[in-house]
Amino acid sequence: MSKYKVNLKINNIPISVEEGTTILDAARQLNFKIPTLCHHDDLCVAGNCRVCVVEQKGARLLPASCATPVSEGMEIQTNSLKVRQARKHIVELLLSEHNADCTKCFKNGYCELQDMSNDYRIGDHVFLDLVKDKDKERDISSPSIEKDDSKCIRCQRCVRTCANMQYVSALAVTHKGNNMRISTFLDKPMNDVVCTNCGQCINRCPTAALTERNYIDEVFDAIYDPSKFVVVQTAPATRVAIGEEFGMEPGTRATGKMVAALRRLGFDKILDTDFTADLTIMEEGTELLVRLKEALVEGKEVALPMLTSCSPGWIKFQEHLYPDLLDNLSTCKSPQQMFGPLAKTYYAEKVNKNPADMVVVSIMPCTAKKFEAERPEMRGSGYKDVDYVLTTRELGRMIRQAGIDFEKLEDEKYDSILGESTGAAVIFGSTGGVMEAALRTAYELVTGREVPFANLNIKPVRGMEGVKEASVKIKDVKPEWSFLEGVELNVAIAHGLVNAKILMDKIRAGEANHHFIEIMACPSGCIGGGGQPMPTNMEIRKKRAAGIYEEDEAMVLRKSHENPEVTEIYQSFLHEPLGHRSHDLLHTHYTPRKRH
Amino acid sequence: MEKKIKKVDLIFGKVDHLDILKNAFQRTRDEIILDVIDSGLRGRGGAGFPTGLKWKFAKNEEADQKYVICNADEGEPGTFKDREILTQVPEKVLAGMALCGYCIGASEGYIYLRAEYNFLLPSLYKAIDEFHEHLKALKFDFTIRICSGSGAYVCGEETALMESMEGKRGEPRNKPPFPTSEGYLGKPTSVNNVETLVFALMIGQEGPTKFKEMGTFDSRGSKVFSVSGDTPTPGIYELELGMTLEQFVEEFGDGDTKAVQVGGASGFCVARKDFKSTLIGFEGIPTGGSMMLFNSSRSMYNILNDYLEFMEEESCGQCSPCRVGCQQLLKGIEAVKKGIKSPSYLEDLQKLSDTMRIASKCGLGQSVPNPFNSIINNFREEIIY
Numbered sequence: 001m002s003k004y005k006v007n008l009k010i011n012n013i014p015i016s017v018e019e020g021t022t023i024l025d026a027a028r029q030l031n032f033k034i035p036t037l038c039h040h041d042d043l044c045v046a047g048n049c050r051v052c053v054v055e056q057k058g059a060r061l062l063p064a065s066c067a068t069p070v071s072e073g074m075e076i077q078t079n080s081l082k083v084r085q086a087r088k089h090i091v092e093l094l095l096s097e098h099n100a101d102c103t104k105c106f107k108n109g110y111c112e113l114q115d116m117s118n119d120y121r122i123g124d125h126v127f128l129d130l131v132k133d134k135d136k137e138r139d140i141s142s143p144s145i146e147k148d149d150s151k152c153i154r155c156q157r158c159v160r161t162c163a164n165m166q167y168v169s170a171l172a173v174t175h176k177g178n179n180m181r182i183s184t185f186l187d188k189p190m191n192d193v194v195c196t197n198c199g200q201c202i203n204r205c206p207t208a209a210l211t212e213r214n215y216i217d218e219v220f221d222a223i224y225d226p227s228k229f230v231v232v233q234t235a236p237a238t239r240v241a242i243g244e245e246f247g248m249e250p251g252t253r254a255t256g257k258m259v260a261a262l263r264r265l266g267f268d269k270i271l272d273t274d275f276t277a278d279l280t281i282m283e284e285g286t287e288l289l290v291r292l293k294e295a296l297v298e299g300k301e302v303a304l305p306m307l308t309s310c311s312p313g314w315i316k317f318q319e320h321l322y323p324d325l326l327d328n329l330s331t332c333k334s335p336q337q338m339f340g341p342l343a344k345t346y347y348a349e350k351v352n353k354n355p356a357d358m359v360v361v362s363i364m365p366c367t368a369k370k371f372e373a374e375r376p377e378m379r380g381s382g383y384k385d386v387d388y389v390l391t392t393r394e395l396g397r398m399i400r401q402a403g404i405d406f407e408k409l410e411d412e413k414y415d416s417i418l419g420e421s422t423g424a425a426v427i428f429g430s431t432g433g434v435m436e437a438a439l440r441t442a443y444e445l446v447t448g449r450e451v452p453f454a455n456l457n458i459k460p461v462r463g464m465e466g467v468k469e470a471s472v473k474i475k476d477v478k479p480e481w482s483f484l485e486g487v488e489l490n491v492a493i494a495h496g497l498v499n500a501k502i503l504m505d506k507i508r509a510g511e512a513n514h515h516f517i518e519i520m521a522c523p524s525g526c527i528g529g530g531g532q533p534m535p536t537n538m539e540i541r542k543k544r545a546a547g548i549y550e551e552d553e554a555m556v557l558r559k560s561h562e563n564p565e566v567t568e569i570y571q572s573f574l575h576e577p578l579g580h581r582s583h584d585l586l587h588t589h590y591t592p593r594k595r596h
Numbered sequence: 597m598e599k600k601i602k603k604v605d606l607i608f609g610k611v612d613h614l615d616i617l618k619n620a621f622q623r624t625r626d627e628i629i630l631d632v633i634d635s636g637l638r639g640r641g642g643a644g645f646p647t648g649l650k651w652k653f654a655k656n657e658e659a660d661q662k663y664v665i666c667n668a669d670e671g672e673p674g675t676f677k678d679r680e681i682l683t684q685v686p687e688k689v690l691a692g693m694a695l696c697g698y699c700i701g702a703s704e705g706y707i708y709l710r711a712e713y714n715f716l717l718p719s720l721y722k723a724i725d726e727f728h729e730h731l732k733a734l735k736f737d738f739t740i741r742i743c744s745g746s747g748a749y750v751c752g753e754e755t756a757l758m759e760s761m762e763g764k765r766g767e768p769r770n771k772p773p774f775p776t777s778e779g780y781l782g783k784p785t786s787v788n789n790v791e792t793l794v795f796a797l798m799i800g801q802e803g804p805t806k807f808k809e810m811g812t813f814d815s816r817g818s819k820v821f822s823v824s825g826d827t828p829t830p831g832i833y834e835l836e837l838g839m840t841l842e843q844f845v846e847e848f849g850d851g852d853t854k855a856v857q858v859g860g861a862s863g864f865c866v867a868r869k870d871f872k873s874t875l876i877g878f879e880g881i882p883t884g885g886s887m888m889l890f891n892s893s894r895s896m897y898n899i900l901n902d903y904l905e906f907m908e909e910e911s912c913g914q915c916s917p918c919r920v921g922c923q924q925l926l927k928g929i930e931a932v933k934k935g936i937k938s939p940s941y942l943e944d945l946q947k948l949s950d951t952m953r954i955a956s957k958c959g960l961g962q963s964v965p966n967p968f969n970s971i972i973n974n975f976r977e978e979i980i981y
Binding site: 045046047048049050051053060061062064067068069082085086089090093094096097126127128130153154156173175178179180 | 748750765770772907908909910911912913914915916917919920921922923924927928931937944947948951954955956957962
């Protein structure tokens, strides 16, 4: 249904926009940028920082442009003297309650408040310093997220992210007036509350109130320690985002440059999480087929639909909110945690290293992976399987620290072994990718034919819809899979935990007819992860997704089971999916957690 | 403006409220709303929105459910009239709510009662039970419930009030949408002050003319005042609108009145020199009822300091001009007093308060400049020295 058009003037320029458009968006259409802080394109309207106020002819008050819909005949000035004065005052006020130790700050140069202060040339503080929490220790209890209240400007982006996008509400507003602040349940440390460590709050925090725990120095220490053999693995989604750290377009495929940069940073071997993504498909695909066989042939009570387990934010969410459905979760570790134990067993043996001297570092789009690596069960190799997890942003910082001119680097290749991968692995980075990779392999395994989609691109499982559903009819199967003949395989995909909740509630109510469900904690999947470059919004994430699918199409091998290193590891080490060694190294168990 | 202060007895006088309703139900909703518009009745909580218009907006909305809310979150410092109205004539308040419900098409009403007035609950519940029985006899489907507040001043702001009723943090919403289109639970809602509802009922009884004859062009009728401070006769008085502050002080002052705070902590401070020229009402200085008199023994610095401490604590804290602005004003006058900042810093603060007035999200932040600027302008020396 077409909406009414509303006519108004912004800075004397007439414009006609759809009814319900905010003044902010109407101004954007005219290429007027109104500064904002509490507003974020991914989030619901707040209208509380008031930086975006504009002057409306005939109105006594300055409306907040992010929260005010246009009306017929409205005349708006976005930069009048009144507006400028108000805006400057507001930035000054926010600075007066903000611990502005900019030169020492982790977000120096990436801070929206700093940018605004710079734009408005706010020099000497006119107003009194009100920072209350300057001496309060930062909350570094969580292995993933640091919280520094002295930097907080109470815009509530984190609160809205946590509640509306993730259905977690680890962060909420507490107290009022001068004591109003963002806190956790009972002011407990971040590590002791229901937090999935997804880091989406970090991605949207305009200042350094929320940042990732960073392990850059620890990693450099390891690199420069001659007794250590340091290998690095890189997640699928990092390669299409790392370029943004150096001013490149979102979605630019920078795999080769990233490998070259890592080599120059001094890592001993540059390996790829994509390898274990392929391996995940073998293990998880087999697990699914076994479950289906048990259900369909042996008539056993089997937990279906099976849920993917690649996303540690999602795992913790389920442990807290749906502990009754943990049996549905695949027992496969995430690709990162499959890589760790293999590096310290299979790989250590191949390269003749003592695993005690090995350091495994991951470059991840994710902050929850930092928590995941600390889980007590993640010591399948007998050592801590993954020693340090860095975000894409931290890698960007390391490259800058080392003075490497990223853009000018020539492409280089991953080392072998544990460096070979397929297109099926790289699409793990986008929502629907694990599902697509699994279908490419499982369908072919069962029928001996490729999936019936043009150029292997399973379009129905792609895209940014919050919950996606698809069905694949399985027919003309190989004799050993006859029980699947004619079966309609129903799959679903959710990204963003608020969407995961929709599917989980269906499963709990017994209303889900799916066999297999992919869930990623972050919006758009790993490409929108909490460790990815900032800013983030749907447009940026779509570009990264496009980069992922281009990368897939550019690969020679596009099906996980065709990865020769995967074939090799099953022949010489693991022997078979779900085998004894797989069970020890590649599978895990989960812990029911409470809701408080 | 020679007329003397005139005491009126519309609010507290006993009437047959059921008879008023019975007669009202014989008339159309539009007729009654037109009467209320015609009477010139404006909201008695302080903001002064025309009551009839509010009802008309709510009436014109299409919705499966609408709500009437009686705002009894009387929190403005120096105001205590709603408590008295709810104590003495609760049945008139309930009847006013039913009349509003009839006009806008609502079958449910809520009294949002400030937490400190919970002692009224037993008597109010009794009155409500009786009233429900009478409504049954009148065959009018309208249910009244009480929602107890939790102690936040800002919840007197109508959208914060509804957030509080919905079980959320009491924080004002963005407007538009206004409550008459999307209010409590997203449904059209008319939020009216206790006193306003009783006046509406009385207009239902007497017609608009008698009410309109009282007061001035912009401030029709009478108003209940809460008189406190340095006065020999503190208390609650219903007075015809249109008097000057001079007349008021003559009646209630102790002979040494140096200033009157009209409208509580969010109102204006008027100094003696301006008593004569200041009209109490929407042409001059409006009030939700709070009238605080100060004599020459009072320090205006302490008074302003108190108001700012109140606002600093009672701001909901969501919008930056109000949350940080209140703190800056409070700390700012302290710094000037102590000599940490020069007296000219007061001008910086006044400019800041001008920003708070136009850029804050709700009436709380928008009205902090009222006491601030009026006290600074009138009593600058007392603030500095």
